Amino acid sequence: MPDAPHEILHDALVRAASAAAGAPVPRVEITPPARPEHGDLATPVALGLAKVAKRPPRQIADEVVAALRGDPAVAELVDGAEVAGPGFINLRMSPAWYARIVSGVVAAGAGHGRGGAQRPEAVLVEFVSVNPTGPPHVGHARQAALGDSIARILAFAGHRVTREYYVNDYGRQMELFGESVAARYAQLLGEDARVPEDGYRGDYVSDVAAILHVEVGERYAGRAGRLDADGRGFFARRGGELMLDAIFAELEAFRVHFDVVSHETPLHVSGDVERRLDELTAAGHTYVDEGALWFRSSAFGDEKDRVLRRANGVTTYLAADVAYHLDKAERMGDRMIDILGADHHGYIGRLKAVLAASDHDPDRLEVLIVQLVSLLEDGEARRMSKRAGTLVTLGELVRDIGVDAARFFLVERSSDTTMDLDIGLAREQSQENPVYYVQYAHARCCALQRKAAEAGVDVAASVATPGDVGGDERALVARLAEWPAVAAEAAARRAPHRVVAYLKDLSREFHAFYHRSQVVDAPPAERAFRLGIVAATRAVIGTGLDLIAVEAPERM
RNA sequence: GCGCCCGUAGCUCAGCCGGAUAGAGCGGCGGACUUCUAAUCCGCGGGUCGCAGGUUCGAAUCCUGCCGGGCGCGCCA
Structure with missing residues (x-):
């Protein structure tokens, strides 16, 4: 324009x-x-x-x-x-300035603030990626809410976004999970079997075992405790599939979808992992020490060198990540964003080293570290352990406080601040949650438009220039005009909490405006101007809430 | 010991690529529903921006050092 x-x-x-x-x-x-x-x-x-x-x-x-x-x-x-x-x-x-700002926002509608990226990129956002050995917990919920919101915000800014989930369905943890499921399966058949010492003990393991029982009946009866390779493979593989289905079901309910799901196993089976290790070796970036194959990552900025293949011949987790990240780097356009929990921050150096050693620009990879969520129950710390099954899952959180409140709450704070979440408090205060404050402002806009329509006023009429513009209106319109800058900044900084803070500010100013200004019963010029403000506010709140996947209700 | 993150009102946190008298929510106190939705609004009180230096017209913001808290620092994933 x-x-x-x-x-x-x-x-x-x-x-x-x-x-x-x-x-x-x-x-x-x-x-x-x-x-x-x-x-x-x-x-x-x-x-x-x-x-x-x-x-x-x-x-x-x-x-x-x-x-x-x-x-x-x-x-x-x-x-x-x-x-x-x-x-x-x-x-x-002047009033003319305000009228023009408002009519500009109304004309743009949901497109107001869209396309703010200075240089649109193809961005691959990888997040959650929880192993299929158990359900996502509250920390993953934060990563899911952040990752999905960042993806939405980047897309709104004009980037081409791909959401990806990487499944670690290979290795010792999957075997342990398979053995744990097998033990529960055997118990269902009345056999004397025990979950391995360091196995998985959550109730969900029994749930998976019960489904397997339905699927295969008593095919593995009498030998679940001492399975051959085929049997172990079955319980790990099929158990993992069922677990993954459950994980994606919970994520879908949390309004998180993925465009691409990558599995670790094919990277090993196809020989990709070995090929990548050979390439690193051919380029002189590895060496052998005490029988293990080491990656000279310290030559590329990492704190120290890392083992790729142990002395016993088994490749490490990093070896698979070499293959995975190089695959991503080659198939994707401009930028990769990995969203990881704070307990994985030590991974940044080695992942960037992987790219650098393979002649990729390490700056193409951004690792966003999400600080941990500490769970409290009525003021007391609640310790979580996946294997002991004492964690609070994403699903439980959603059932407790609802998707809207959970998503709003989890992206309300900057990702690099640790967060205390008191479940009891979140439950009790659900009526006080700021998400309702924002949603209520949206619902009020809708109510005003309904009222105006009932009164026979043309809601879609062009914005008029009022005789004067009040203080509440000036503040509110200035805020509406600020939205494109906020959206662009939130995208550039990968910071959804800026959207949330903005929505709270905007809602506060709208509520104040609402209380001090008549809309439907105002003189024609003021009425047309204020209906424009209402339409603009509705559009911007709707857009902002959509960027964090929170519903914008028309009535409350 | 080393690395990353945090330290701002009683509590939870915004603000941090330098700008005017540092903000919000919650909690506390006092008000506003015959009037477009009171899940709302208005008012009051509340601060050595962890501490100490430095950079400059100007620092919560940038730099250095220290203190306190969280998370890492495996031939685990």
Whole structure:
């Protein structure tokens, strides 16, 4: 939109600042001031220019203001401009400015703020990736909420996003899981069998065993305790499949879908892992020490070297990750984002080293570390252990407080802050949860539109210029205008919590506006203006909630 | 010991690629429903931005050191 009011203002300020500085000024920062008495918009441009021009900031500001006042392009938009403090330029905007901002947002609707990425990329986001040996717990719930929200925010910004889940369905942990399932299966048949010492003991293991019992009847009767390779393989493989089905079912209920599911096993079976190790060796990035094959990752910034194949010939977890990440690097476009729990942060160095050693730019890989969720139950720490089966699962959390509250809560805080989640409190305070505050604002917008329609007012009529614009309206419209910057920033920083913070701010300003301004019964010009504000607010809240996969109800 | 994250109001946290008098929610106290949804609003109280230096017109924000908390530091995954 070439005549977008912000651009007109910005260009005018650039002209004025360039004239005052006597040199081209490429761009000018325009922000809403912290205090309303400082006007509607402000710019510190003179402060920055003072350094280069070697003149007092206030003097420069005076010249900028004079130039701005004489600029016909902004005469209709700016009601007043003055210099304040150390050299800030404070602007008071006109009703026409506000009407144009609002009508711009209304016209854009759900597209307002879309496409803010400076350089669109193909991005592969890998997240959750929990082993199919048990259900996702609360920590995974945070990663799921964050990963999915980041994917949505990146897509909104204009990136081409792929969501991927990597299944570690290979190795010792899967064998243990298979043995655990086999033991429960045997117990179902009345046989004397025990779950291995370091096996999995959660109730879900029995659930899997029960399904297997239905599927295969008594085929493995009498030998579940001492299975041959075929039998062990069956319980691990089929048990893992069922577990994975359950995991994806819980994630779907949590509104998280994946475009690609990659498995570890094929990487081994196809020889991919061995081939990658050979390539690293051929390139001189490995060595043998005490019978083990080492990756010289410290040559690529890692803290120390890592074992790829143990002395006993078995490859490590990292070996599979070499194959997996190189595969991703080759099949994907521009960027890979791995979302990992804080207990995996030591992995960053070696993963980047894998890429660097294979002539990939390690900066293509971003590892986002999500700090842990500590669970409390009525103020007391609740220890979790997957093997003991004492964890709180994503499914239990959702059943407890609902998808909307859980998703909102889990992305409300920055991913690099540890989070205390008191289950008892979350349950009791569900009515106090800020998610309802935001949803209520959306529902109120819808109610106003219904009311207006009932009164015979054309809700879709064009936005009119009001005689005057009140303080609540100025704050609210400024907030609506800020949305594209917030959405772009949230994408660039992979920070969904910025969307949440924005939605809470926007909702607060809307509620205040609602209480102090009549909409349906206002005079025609004000009514059309305010209905525009309502439509714009509804659209932006709806968009923002969608980016964190929280519903935007029309009634509450 | 080394690495990453955190330390801001009683509690939970925003703000952090430098800008005006540091914000919100919750909790506390006091108000507002004959009027478009009170899951709401308005008002009051609440701070050595962990500590100490440094950088500069200006630091919660950048740099250094220290203190406190979390998580890592396997031929586990």
